[in-house]
Amino acid sequence: MKLARSIHQRLTRAYGVRRNVQVGQRFHLGAGSILWAPRSLVIGDDVYVGKGCTLEVDGRIGSGTLIANRVGIVGRCDHDIKQVGTPVRLSRWVGDHPQDLSDPVEIGEDCWIGYGATVLSGVKVGRGAVVAAGAVVTRDVAPYAIVAGNPAGAVGARFTPEQQAEHEAMLESRRRK
Numbered sequence: 001m002k003l004a005r006s007i008h009q010r011l012t013r014a015y016g017v018r019r020n021v022q023v024g025q026r027f028h029l030g031a032g033s034i035l036w037a038p039r040s041l042v043i044g045d046d047v048y049v050g051k052g053c054t055l056e057v058d059g060r061i062g063s064g065t066l067i068a069n070r071v072g073i074v075g076r077c078d079h080d081i082k083q084v085g086t087p088v089r090l091s092r093w094v095g096d097h098p099q100d101l102s103d104p105v106e107i108g109e110d111c112w113i114g115y116g117a118t119v120l121s122g123v124k125v126g127r128g129a130v131v132a133a134g135a136v137v138t139r140d141v142a143p144y145a146i147v148a149g150n151p152a153g154a155v156g157a158r159f160t161p162e163q164q165a166e167h168e169a170m171l172e173s174r175r176r177k
Contacts, residue, residue, distance in 0.1 A: 023047070024063060038075075038098030044109065057121045058102045062109030068133070071113050073105055076120040076138075108143065110171070128167070130158055 009028070016029050020037035023029075024044045030051035035041065037058050044063030049055065055073045067073075080092035080100075092100070105119060108127035113119065115133040125131065126143030135152040144164055146156040159167055 020058075030069060038095055038102045050115075057105050058098070059104035059106050059121070061107045062111065062127065064109050065107055065111045065113070067113045068115040068117070070116045072118045073107075073113075074118065074120065075102060076122060077103070128158055128164070 012029050012031050012033070013023075016033045016035055017023060018034065018036040020039055021035045021041045022043065024047060026046045027043060028048045029035070030049060030053065032051055033049050033053040033055070035043075035049070035055045037056070039058045041055065041057065041059055041061070043061045044065070046064050047061055047067070048065075049067045050069035050071065052069055053067060053071045053073075055067075055071075056078075057073050057075050061067075078093065079088050081088055083091040103122035105121050106124045107113070107119070108125060108129065110128045111125055111130070113125075113131045114135065117131045117133060117135045117137065119125065119131065119137040123137050123140055125137065125141045126145065128144040129141045130146045131137055131141065131152065132146065132148035132155070134150075135148050136150040137147065138151040141147050141152070142154070144158045145154050146158055147153060148155045158164075
């Protein structure tokens with residue numbers, strides 16, 4: 001069974017990890033997920049990406065992050081919608097013009113992006129933040145914030161300031177081992 005899972009994971013990665021994507025150690029990619037970047041997407045260690053996800057954006061995803069099934073992390077301006085006289089389908093595309101149309105996304109370490117959430121390019125999701133299922137993240141998320149809704153807004157905090165300090169210390173201690 002372990003061998004079958006290993007083979008399945010290799011095949012999933014071979015299909016799903018596309019151009020300009022670098023993944024860290026102990027990376028998991030769920031079936032049907034696609035990762036692609038116009039220029040560069042760097043994914044840290046111990047990152048889990050669930051089934052059916054689309055990550056097509058430049059940027060960074062920090063170590064220890066959990067991305068649930070059906071999440072989209074995508075560009076907000078992948079097509080030049082202001083190109084007069086050209087149908088959107090035929091307009092300038094980020095893959096051909098990444099220097100003009102790509103805004104990197106940054107997802108910090110130890111984040112959780114919930115089922116079916118969408119994170120648009122140009123956004124920074126702070127370390128330890130939680131994005132609720134179905135949320136649409138259009139602006140930056142503070143570290144350890146919990147956001148929900150469309151557009152996503154803060155609905156709480158993951159930890160009290162004291163718990164956050166303790167959590168950070170414990171993670172640092174774990175890293176040194």
